Every structure is written in C-alpha cells, then in structure tokens.
Amino acid sequence: MTKLCHGVGVFVDALWGQEYNERRCLPMYEFVQHLHVQSGKENTNVMKGNSYYARRIHSLLGVIPLSLFIISHMLTNFAAVEGGPERFNSAVSLINSLPMVWLVELVFIFLPLLFHGIYGLYIAYQSNSNTGQFSYGRNWAFTMQRITGVITFIFIVWHVYQTRFQVAIGEVSHEELGGVMHLISVNTVFFVLYTIGVIAAVFHFANGMWAFLVSWGITVGPRAQRISSYVWMVVFVIVTAMFMMSLAAFRGDEFKEAAAALDIIRHV
Amino acid sequence: MADAAVANKTVKLEITRQDKPDSQPYTETFEIPYRANMNVISALMEIQRNPTTAGGQSTSPVCWDSNCLEEVCGACSMLVNGKPRQACTALIDKLEQPIKLAPMKTFPIVRDLIVNRERMFGALKRVKAWIPIDGTYDLGPGPRMNEAKRQWAYELSKCMTCGVCLEACPNVNDRTSFIGPAALSQVRLFNAHPTGEMNKDERLETLMSDGGIEGCGNSQNCVRACPKGIPLTTSIAALNKDTTKHMFKKWLGM
Numbered sequence: 217m218t219k220l221c222h223g224v225g226v227f228v229d230a231l232w233g234q235e236y237n238e239r240r241c242l243p244m245y246e247f248v249q250h251l252h253v254q255s256g257k258e259n260t261n262v263m264k265g266n267s268y269y270a271r272r273i274h275s276l277l278g279v280i281p282l283s284l285f286i287i288s289h290m291l292t293n294f295a296a297v298e299g300g301p302e303r304f305n306s307a308v309s310l311i312n313s314l315p316m317v318w319l320v321e322l323v324f325i326f327l328p329l330l331f332h333g334i335y336g337l338y339i340a341y342q343s344n345s346n347t348g349q350f351s352y353g354r355n356w357a358f359t360m361q362r363i364t365g366v367i368t369f370i371f372i373v374w375h376v377y378q379t380r381f382q383v384a385i386g387e388v389s390h391e392e393l394g395g396v397m398h399l400i401s402v403n404t405v406f407f408v409l410y411t412i413g414v415i416a417a418v419f420h421f422a423n424g425m426w427a428f429l430v431s432w433g434i435t436v437g438p439r440a441q442r443i444s445s446y447v448w449m450v451v452f453v454i455v456t457a458m459f460m461m462s463l464a465a466f467r468g469d470e471f472k473e474a475a476a477a478l479d480i481i482r483h484v
Numbered sequence: 485m486a487d488a489a490v491a492n493k494t495v496k497l498e499i500t501r502q503d504k505p506d507s508q509p510y511t512e513t514f515e516i517p518y519r520a521n522m523n524v525i526s527a528l529m530e531i532q533r534n535p536t537t538a539g540g541q542s543t544s545p546v547c548w549d550s551n552c553l554e555e556v557c558g559a560c561s562m563l564v565n566g567k568p569r570q571a572c573t574a575l576i577d578k579l580e581q582p583i584k585l586a587p588m589k590t591f592p593i594v595r596d597l598i599v600n601r602e603r604m605f606g607a608l609k610r611v612k613a614w615i616p617i618d619g620t621y622d623l624g625p626g627p628r629m630n631e632a633k634r635q636w637a638y639e640l641s642k643c644m645t646c647g648v649c650l651e652a653c654p655n656v657n658d659r660t661s662f663i664g665p666a667a668l669s670q671v672r673l674f675n676a677h678p679t680g681e682m683n684k685d686e687r688l689e690t691l692m693s694d695g696g697i698e699g700c701g702n703s704q705n706c707v708r709a710c711p712k713g714i715p716l717t718t719s720i721a722a723l724n725k726d727t728t729k730h731m732f733k734k735w736l737g738m
C-alpha cells in the first residue's frame with residue numbers, strides 16, 4: 217500500500233488509539249468518502265433546486281430581446297421628433313406590417329418581459345442594500361439596478377395598459393397612438409411619471425448591459441469593466457435624451473390634431 | 485516614561501455586546517488610557533485587564549477572537565466604525581473616536597465580538613477547495629506551473645477566510661444561499677493549479693448549482709473590502725466565463 221495511505225492511516229490510528237493495519241486502507245478510503253459526503257450534507261438543506269440557469273436566462277432575456285426592443289422603441293418614438301405624426305405613424309405601421317406581428321409580440325416581447333420582470337422581482341427581494349455602509353459607485357449601481365427594475369416593471373405595465381392594451385380592446389387604433397401619447401404627455405402628472413419611468417428603464421437597460429458583460433465573462437478585468445461602464449454611461453445619456461425628445465415632441469401642436477378625435481382621458 | 489506623557493489622553497470605545505448566541509445585543513462604552521501605537525486588539529486587552537465601563541460600572545470583559553496579530557489568520561474580523569476589517573491592523577491613531585466595535589452581522593454571533601465563520605469552511609468543502617492527490621500508488625510529481633500564472637495565483641492564495649467580503653456583500657444574507665466571494669475565488673485558484681485543474685469541471689458544476697456563482701450581483705463591495713487586496717471581482721468574472729464555456733460545452737456534448 218502507498219506511503220500516503222499509510223501516513224493517513226497512522227494519523228487516524230493515533231486519533232483512535234488503535235494500531236494501524238494495512239488491510240484497513242479500504243475502510244480508510246470509505247472514511248474519507250464519508251467525510252466528503254458529510255461536508256456536502258451541511259449545505260443540502262439550503263441548496264435546493266438550481267437557480268443558475270434561471271439567472272442566466274434572466275440575464276440573456278435582458279439583452280435578447282428586451283434591450284433590442286428598447287432600442288427599437290426609441291427609434292420608433294424618435295420618428296415623432298424627426299417628422300411629426302406622419303413619420304411616427306409610418307414607423308408604427310412599419311412594425312405592424314411585420315408578418316404574424318402578434319406572435320412576434322408574444323414571443324419576443326411579452327413572455328420575455330414577464331419572465332425577466334417576475335424573476336427580477338425575486339432577485340431584488342433577495343438582495344440587501346448597504347449603500348450607507350459602502351457608498352461606492354458600483355454598489356449604488358447595484359442598488360439602483362434593483363430599484364429601477366421595480367419602477368420599470370410597474371411603469372411598463374401602466375404604459376402598456378394606456379397604449380397597447382387600448383388597441384387590443386379596440387378603444388383606439390394603431391394610427392391614433394400618436395394622439396394618445398399627446399394627451400398623456402401634456403398632462404403634467406403623467407409627463408413627470410413618464411420621465412421617471414423612462415430614466416429608470418434606460419438606466420436599468422444600460423447598467424444591465426454592463427452587468428451582462430460581466431456575468432457572461434466578457435469583461436473580466438478591472439480595466440475592461442471600467443471602460444465598459446463609461447461606454448454604457450454614454451449610452452444611458454444618449455438613449456434617455458432621445459426618449460425625452462420624443463416625449464417632448466408628442467406634446468407639440470402637430471400631435472394635437474391627432475388627439476382631437478380622442479376622448480382617451482377616461483382610459484388613463 | 486512614555487506613558488506619563490500621555491497620561492491624560494484616553495481612548496473611547498463603544499462596543500456592541502451580546503452574552504449568548506440567542507440573547508439581545510446591548511452597547512457598552514469604555515474609556516481606557518491611551519498608549520502610543522495602540523490597535524483595537526490592544527485596546528480590547530486593556531478592557532480585559534480592567535473591565536469597567538466609562539460610567540465606572542464593573543462589567544464582564546469583552547470577548548473577541550484573534551490569533552496572529554499580523555493580518556494573515558483572519559480571526560479578528562469585526563466591524564470597526566461600521567466597516568468590516570481586521571481588528572489587529574485597525575490602529576487607534578487612525579480611527580475616529582468613539583471607536584465603534586460590533587460583530588459582523590452576516591455570521592451567527594457566539595459572544596460579544598466573536599462570530600462563527602463555519603459557513604465559509606462549509607463553502608470551501610462544498611467547492612472542493614483542495615487538490616486531490618490521494619491514490620493507491622505514488623502518482624509522481626505533477627505538472628509544473630507556469631511562472632506568470634503562479635504570480636497571480638499567489639495573490640488568490642492570500643485569502644484567510646476572514647469573512648470581510650461576505651459581510652460587505654449585499655447578496656450574502658438569510659434570503660439567499662450564496663456562498664460568497666471568498667470560496668468563488670478559491671475555485672479559480674485551485675482550477676489554475678496544474679494538478680487541481682484535473683477536477684476543474686467538478687468545481688465549476690458546483691458553482692453552477694444553487695447558491696453558486698449566480699448569487700453574485702456585481703456590487704463589487706468585496707474587492708474594495710478585502711484586507712488582502714485579492715482581485716475577487718476578476719476571479720468572479722473569470723469564473724463566469726468558465727461556467728459559461730462549460731455550460732455550452734455540456735449542451736453541445738463537447
């Protein structure tokens with residue numbers, strides 16, 4: 217038998233006050249296995265299920281399709297800045313001309329949004345906030361990611377109710393959405409709430425992209441992570457500005473006419 | 485004597501105490517004579533010699549845990565003025581008074597400033613933070629380690645399981661089973677070792693189970709709090725990369 221096994225055997229015998237016997241090398245192996253099993257056991261009561269894949273799906277859905285959606289949404293809205301109701305309506309109808317648009321909406325928007333939102337609420341519930349004790353930028357971003365996630369989820373539910381849901385129940389048509397947005401954006405309370413919602417959503421998107429790159433092992437070192445944070449900070453500013461410009465454009469007189477036919481106030 | 489020169493100078497400490505693991509915590513204030521070059525441990529020793537509160541009331545001496553007194557053993561971790569750190573390297577001259585001492589909240593309290601860090605050792609066992617060399621015959625020497633790799637791996641080996649990173653992490657709490665940054669970084673260390681690498685996949689799979697690497701939320705407090713300056717967030721991101729690769733390889737049956 218090996219020197220090592222002998223050594224361990226002598227050590228164990230010294231503990232047990234027994235003489236070492238070479239034939240006990242096999243039980244020795246079992247004893248070590250037993251220790252391994254024991255060491256694993258103390259964690260099994262809290263380690264149930266597997267959240268690795270759930271968390272990875274949560275992370276991936278945040279990029280594909282949700283981040284892509286927020287960018288496409290921003291570009292559609294920005295048509296209102298560039299060309300008023302006409303360009304905005306043609307951008308909206310472009311999306312609605314996609315084949316099987318309801319399936320695209322369901323599979324690439326609503327289902328991912330529900331999973332990301334609901335699992336995200338669970339992630340937020342699981343975390344503490346210790347920005348008082350550790351007021352570092354990244355720790356603030358960690359806490360803000362969770363706060364903005366909750367705000368964004370509530371905002372999206374409300375915003376979908378005001379717009380897409382009203383189309384779904386036949387109260388307004390896709391062509392009238394510009395008018396709906398006009399009525400929302402001229403209401404001061406709604407404008408403030410939309411501003412908060414937009415800033416929260418875009419922060420969650422930009423900081424989430426930073427975290428995605430870390431969580432999938434793309435930005436590993438501190439320099440890569442720092443540069444990434446600058447890049448996403450710039451993205452945050454640009455995307456927020458473009459959303460806000462669109463929101464301001466909806467307040468304009470051009471959209472007033474589109475809203476004239478609507479009596480949307482009762483819905484919102 | 486040197487002591488005479490500072491005879492009137494005192495050090496004020498506010499200590500969060502707890503008599504039993506399940507009893508209520510309370511605070512006691514102590515005022516002890518100042519000596520040059522004191523640290524938190526020597527201040528606690530002074531209280532031990534004369535366990536009297538600032539109000540003049542006799543009390544039980546404050547219990548704490550310490551061993552090496554040179555920041556390599558990890559035993560004396562506690563909250564010093566709200567920040568988790570080693571009491572032995574917390575110099576009185578550099579601290580704002582009154583110095584607030586409290587046990588770390590993440591761990592079960594044994595008594596006063598003593599906590600039970602067993603969950604960390606459990607985590608090391610769970611991720612198999614060792615190199616298995618047991619066999620039925622002499623396996624001979626293992627492969628040599630690349631020198632450049634050895635240099636960064638050495639930094640990871642400085643971990644003393646002190647628990648400061650777990651205390652700083654907002655995701656290590658009683659609502660998660662996250663094992664914390666220290667054990668994750670040890671996986672990177674043992675996966676980097678040429679012999680330890682032979683069990684790389686096994687360790688990665690443990691990190692891909694509940695309480696593993698998914699528990700990290702990137703607050704990056706750990707790397708700022710670590711008294712040994714271990715690049716914990718780099719370790720975590722590198723392991724994110726390794727688990728991602730492992731996941732795809734497994735799916736593709738590679």
